[in-house]
Amino acid sequence: MNLITAPQLLVNGDRLNQSIARLAQIGSLPNGGVKRIAYSKEDIEARNLVKHWMETAQMQVRIDAAGNIIGKYLGKDPNAPALATGSHIDTVPCGGHYDGAYGVLAGLEAVRVLQENELQLNRSIEVIVFTDEEGSMIGSKAISGRAIEDPNYYRRPDGTDIYTCLSKVGGNWNALKQARRSSREIAAFVELHVEQGPILESMGKQIGVVEGIVGQRRFTITVKGSANHAGTTPMQMRCDALVAAAQVILAVNRLGNTPGQQVATVGKMEVRPNAANVVPGWVEMSLDIRDLSSLHIDSLLEQLEIHLEEIAVATNTQIRLNSCLHNEPALAEPYIQQAIAQSCEALKLSYTHLPSRASHDAQELAQITDMGMIFVPSEQGISHNANEYTTPEQCIQGANVLLQTLIQLDRR
Numbered sequence: 326m327n328l329i330t331a332p333q334l335l336v337n338g339d340r341l342n343q344s345i346a347r348l349a350q351i352g353s354l355p356n357g358g359v360k361r362i363a364y365s366k367e368d369i370e371a372r373n374l375v376k377h378w379m380e381t382a383q384m385q386v387r388i389d390a391a392g393n394i395i396g397k398y399l400g401k402d403p404n405a406p407a408l409a410t411g412s413h414i415d416t417v418p419c420g421g422h423y424d425g426a427y428g429v430l431a432g433l434e435a436v437r438v439l440q441e442n443e444l445q446l447n448r449s450i451e452v453i454v455f456t457d458e459e460g461s462m463i464g465s466k467a468i469s470g471r472a473i474e475d476p477n478y479y480r481r482p483d484g485t486d487i488y489t490c491l492s493k494v495g496g497n498w499n500a501l502k503q504a505r506r507s508s509r510e511i512a513a514f515v516e517l518h519v520e521q522g523p524i525l526e527s528m529g530k531q532i533g534v535v536e537g538i539v540g541q542r543r544f545t546i547t548v549k550g551s552a553n554h555a556g557t558t559p560m561q562m563r564c565d566a567l568v569a570a571a572q573v574i575l576a577v578n579r580l581g582n583t584p585g586q587q588v589a590t591v592g593k594m595e596v597r598p599n600a601a602n603v604v605p606g607w608v609e610m611s612l613d614i615r616d617l618s619s620l621h622i623d624s625l626l627e628q629l630e631i632h633l634e635e636i637a638v639a640t641n642t643q644i645r646l647n648s649c650l651h652n653e654p655a656l657a658e659p660y661i662q663q664a665i666a667q668s669c670e671a672l673k674l675s676y677t678h679l680p681s682r683a684s685h686d687a688q689e690l691a692q693i694t695d696m697g698m699i700f701v702p703s704e705q706g707i708s709h710n711a712n713e714y715t716t717p718e719q720c721i722q723g724a725n726v727l728l729q730t731l732i733q734l735d736r737r
Contacts, residue, residue, distance in 0.1 A: 338721035358711025363415040363457035391467035392496030394454035406512035413458035421713025431724035465689035467504035523706030533700030543650035552606025567605035569640035587616035655688035661697030668729035
């Protein structure tokens with residue numbers, strides 16, 4: 326094979342979009358959505374199809390202990406750390422055609438173009454299909470070495486154990502640690518994904534250069550008041566937990582709207598005794614805060630704790646904040662962001678820098694190697710929904726940026 330000399334090798338857009346449509350047939354729903362739950366027969370059928378496509382593109386295909394499918398297209402120096410890309414093909418119970426699957430198939434299309442033109446990079450390219458991204462992220466967590474060791478954590482809602490699940494897709498729980506990778510094997514990882522948000526569409530930009538995947542803190546906020554008769558308890562003598570909770574929600578919303586890129590959400594609430602004629606005595610709610618800066622999240626939480634103390638005093642209640650999730654931000658490497666931006670400029674595509682506020686397998690790969698992400702627009706920001714849509718042209722544009730980025734990184 327020859328080294329690449331063409332400045333702008335382009336993907337076969339028709340083939341890419343046909344592959345997306347073909348994969349979407351597996352697990353298709355009457356409303357146009359897709360249901361391919363991890364480890365289901367639909368997931369296994371889709372995995373087998375992608376493996377077949379990889380083999381047809383002359384890739385070496387293996388399945389690791391976590392069930393990840395790894396297709397390797399050999400480079401001129403097959404012993405050098407590879408350039409990796411990919412995503413997932415499992416879906417939520419009613420997902421769309423693009424979330425995850427697009428990144429896998431665009432990576433495959435990049436390899437197909439190289440293979441049919443008898444071209445190769447200096448480094449090998451790996452296209453990875455990660456296991457169960459929509460559920461436990463066990464595939465990418467096993468690669469990063471951060472999988473939870475308790476098998477009960479991964480038990481499915483229907484009771485199926487992780488031993489059975491992984492065996493269905495060619496994995497092996499007892500050998501899970503063997504799936505761990507390092508920068509000695511993967512030089513960089515670039516994930517192409519639909520944005521799953523409205524920013525690119527609202528700005529009229531064709532490509533998003535992801536600055537990083539936001540850190541996420543999740544808490545339960547418990548408000549303890551005093552339940553009492555709604556008719557006989559004077560207003561000024563009440564310890565109404567729901568009134569205090571309402572003020573907490575407003576305080577969270579104000580913090581989320583202060584200058585910065587953070588988001589803050591109360592999305593779940595439980596009220597007790599939850600009766601029309603009883604002053605609420607107890608409320609528990611969720612709190613989700615996300616930002617690219619851990620320091621900024623810490624600052625927001627310090628401000629919130631001050632507000633909670635003030636609300637507790639004013640409402641004669643007790644308010645407790647309990648942590649239940651702590652994910653650090655995963656920042657994209659500047660040189661990969663630069664390669665993506667330069668690829669956009671070479672292809673004459675408009676772009677902007679933005680964070681990813683959703684979780685992706687890339688955040689786990691960032692623990693072991695240099696990471697970058699490319700976004701393409703999602704119509705109306707819709708995702709995890711049958712109405713999820715990215716145009717065929719936008720899919721082609723993103724795949725071309727991915728291909729050119731991989732070529733640039735190989736030359737670095």
